[in-house]
Amino acid sequence: MKKLILTIVPAFLLVSCNKIEEKINQTVQKTTETVKQKAQDAVEETVKKTVNESINSLTNSQDVKFNQVFPGADKAIISEGTGKKFKFPNGSEGFVFKYKADKATLIPFLESQHTTDENKSDKTARKIDGQSIIDKISFVEKFLPENTIDSGFLDDIKNDNSIEYYRLKRFPNSSTIIYNPKNQTVLQYVEVNK
Numbered sequence: 001m002k003k004l005i006l007t008i009v010p011a012f013l014l015v016s017c018n019k020i021e022e023k024i025n026q027t028v029q030k031t032t033e034t035v036k037q038k039a040q041d042a043v044e045e046t047v048k049k050t051v052n053e054s055i056n057s058l059t060n061s062q063d064v065k066f067n068q069v070f071p072g073a074d075k076a077i078i079s080e081g082t083g084k085k086f087k088f089p090n091g092s093e094g095f096v097f098k099y100k101a102d103k104a105t106l107i108p109f110l111e112s113q114h115t116t117d118e119n120k121s122d123k124t125a126r127k128i129d130g131q132s133i134i135d136k137i138s139f140v141e142k143f144l145p146e147n148t149i150d151s152g153f154l155d156d157i158k159n160d161n162s163i164e165y166y167r168l169k170r171f172p173n174s175s176t177i178i179y180n181p182k183n184q185t186v187l188q189y190v191e192v193n194k
Contacts, residue, residue: 062084062085063084063085064085065082065083066078066081066082066083066097066099069083069095069173069190070109070113073109077101077106077109078099078100078101078106079099079100079101080098080099080100081097081099082097082098082099083095083098083099084096092192092193092194093191093192094189094190094191094192095188095189095192096187096188096189096190097187097190098187099185099186100183100184100186101184103179103181106177106186107125107166107177110125110170110175110177111123111168111170113170115171115172116171116172117172120169120171121170121171122167122169122170124168125166125167125168125175126167127164127165128165128166129165130164130165130178133157133178137154137157137158138158156180157178157187160180160182162181162182163178163180163181164179164180165177165179166179171193172192172193172194173190173191174190174193175188175189175191176188
């Protein structure tokens with residue numbers, strides 16, 4: 001009898017330990033999945049809130065002329081220069097301009113703009129790879145309501161390999177310039193640094 005008990009008890013303990021371990025693993029897995037889902041929901045909610053605040057900022061934006069931000073600009077440099085001034089939720093200002101211009105005239109004009117700190121400023125615009133810009137546009141586009149931005153223009157940016165991208169910082173202004181050489185259309189985003 002003693003031998004039987006000594007044989008059954010370890011087997012019973014082994015089976016019990018396995019069951020306990022299985023239950024712990026299930027509980028850990030379920031908890032991990034719940035935490036991941038809640039974290040993903042929180043991130044999506046934060047992104048939606050930030051995008052909504054930015055969209056509200058854009059819808060409450062003010063019209064601005066190109067030469068108000070870049071003094072000395074005339075019709076010889078740009079045509080059809082319209083833009084919007086807006087504030088981000090963090091309080092920083094920005095401008096978005098869409099206009100037509102010849103790159104050979106525009107880039108030197110922007111490079112010659114006054115700066116409040118030459119040490120923080122670029123002397124020349126630098127051509128950049130636009131993939132990071134395309135990625136950001138594609139990401140933000142998912143959260144935008146329909147008809148917020150001209151989708152044809154976004155499609156051109158994402159699909160046309162002839163589009164050129166430039167960055168130029170003339171402190172306090174930092175510009176990202178998207179230039180379409182086929183029709184000389186420029187989309188320029190200007191962030192005002194403080």
